[in-house]
Amino acid sequence: MPDEPSKSKLFIDEDWKSQVQAEKEAAKQAATPKPAETAAPTGEAAAGESAHGGEMPPPSLASLVISLATQAMGAMGLLAGPDGQPLPAEPAYAKYLIDTIAMLEAKTAGNRTAEETAMFDDALYQLRMAFVSINRPA
Numbered sequence: 001m002p003d004e005p006s007k008s009k010l011f012i013d014e015d016w017k018s019q020v021q022a023e024k025e026a027a028k029q030a031a032t033p034k035p036a037e038t039a040a041p042t043g044e045a046a047a048g049e050s051a052h053g054g055e056m057p058p059p060s061l062a063s064l065v066i067s068l069a070t071q072a073m074g075a076m077g078l079l080a081g082p083d084g085q086p087l088p089a090e091p092a093y094a095k096y097l098i099d100t101i102a103m104l105e106a107k108t109a110g111n112r113t114a115e116e117t118a119m120f121d122d123a124l125y126q127l128r129m130a131f132v133s134i135n136r137p138a
Helices: 015-031 061-075 091-107 114-134
Strands: none
Touching (some): 061 091, 091 114
16 A cells, blocks of 8 residues: 555664674784793893883983983993993093083973973083093092
8 A cells, every 4th residue: 555654674783793793802812922922032022111021111301311321420430330340431431421411401401391400400410520530630
């Protein structure tokens, strides 16, 4: 009968749910490392982790300056090596590292926090005084 409203059938495709679930399971299995894959084959740590398995802090200006200052102290012979003996003094390398920190201070002027400025001032003062003291004639 043409005057009767036609009933439309509503078709719900629920097959996509099982496909999505299967894809999730496959992705989960692919992401799970196998025992042979857990160790880095070259001995390198994954990004964001240290070689000793600890989490690395986010990169920052402070960590860069501290790293350079520590290297400068080692180059001045103020730090002990792995054997407990002082590292050999390399005054030219120590001067290079101190100058690198001073260059960073100049290049970041106007873009630092007050804490970063104080850190630069303190690190450079301490390193310069140590450099003068180790290079003073006996």
